[in-house]
Amino acid sequence: MDFASTCAVVTGGESGIGKACALALGRAHASVALTWFEDEAAAAAVIAEINAAGGKAIARQADVSSEADVEALFTAAEAVFGPVRMLINSAGLNMTGIPFQDMSLAQFDRVLRADLHGPFLTCRRLVRGLERNEGGARIVNISSIHERAPRAGGADYDSAKGGLAQLTTTLALELAPRGIAVNAVAPGMILTPMNQSALDDPGELERKAAAIPWGRAGRPEEVADLVLYLLSPAADYITGATVVIDGALSLTVAQGA
Template identity: 35%
Template sequence: MSGAAGASTVPQGALAGRSAIVTGAAGGIGFAIAEKLNELGADVTIMDRDVERARATAEARLASGYTVVGGDVRREEDLKAMFDHAVGAWGKVDILVNNAGIMEFVIPTVDQELAKWQRLMDVHLRAAFITSQMFGRHVLERQGNGNIVNVSSITALRPMRSSNGYVVAKAALAAMTQTMAAEWSGQGIRVNAVAPGFTRTHFAGSANEAGADFSDVFGRIPMKRLGQPREIAEVVAFLVSDAASYVSGALIPIDGGWAANSGP
């Protein structure tokens, strides 16, 4: 039997003196990542379009070592302001987690509107390109070390029908992780991605709200339960820590065995 979230791989204080940006971190997986990095000693910049919720969550759960900034990851100027905010607050950025995402799948291809398809690309892919480019320039300029983690999806490895926008964006994000890892790993920047399976957040709930019936899907997860945001955060913490010093270009499924199973 597999246990629930609890154990941790990275020692306390492992990220002391480092500064991290997490996008889409008002709640869900993003906030769990920000909280975990903060627990390990990192100063975190929490970015979300819902800045009030981000501020309320952070105030309720974090004691210190954080700052909150609003913005829309689709807007280049907001991403620039986010980056400047983080550098202003902490002097530098060592860790970038591209997590912001929107739940829009199960749209038959013949019904997909181009504007919605484009929005999925903009939020999941274009934004991550812009922030990673800013981060790459920032780290290379000061000849430092850095870590990027992109929050992709298990659907990048096991696509679903009627999900051409979301799944394609997440698969492209996985490919971008590898191409940036190939380019920057020799210059002190490791680039990795995680591929969460079905995880208990607002996101999973809204899949059902959107009219998709996931009850059958959840029953087919080998571990017979949804993931917890904290279980995604643990892997991200490992990836950005020195414990993962030789890991770059990886896409790690965190899915309760979902991708391993093609049977009933």
């Protein structure tokens, strides 16, 4: 794939799925603006890897739930690379696991802000940024199979990802006349720091992999391959879709009834 210097913003680009997307976009000659939240050194390493492969990239610290941070991110990306025509919303927090009756509003809100307010702000800024520019754009939101499949203890995460699913379809409808495609990718279990305990404990990884029909967890690079397909011209007629990538994990509900 060749994205020929098209500017791509990747949130959460210092880690996991976002990092894999940023590296893949860099290899495919996009100009990448990625965000980091807490780990500047990790973002610098991603930039160095993209540069070493001949690509162009910048990194900005941003809390995606901050309107000011999102504005500063897009302003910087546009100044260096021109209009942002690709956006991958990967930044996010996992569920707290706190039982619903014990969950404070602040705990609920923290996940909602990262996983739902963030994509709202970045998508809106991309669209506003294109107002004076011809041509379309592509947005891919990294959702989760838990946008549909609930987990006890996941009132925060499942609500945020369910909301992200509806944000994706609503924007797809509203932005189609402007040539802005909006899709989501819903991963199952992917081996990133979000699953650090399974990465650290072979026993846990084996137990969890055994519950996945495909027999293993996914890799962030496999999610990135799918994201790049959705950003590519080959996916031109796809918008408003959620593509599940989970080794059939989400199909195992209600078995044996």
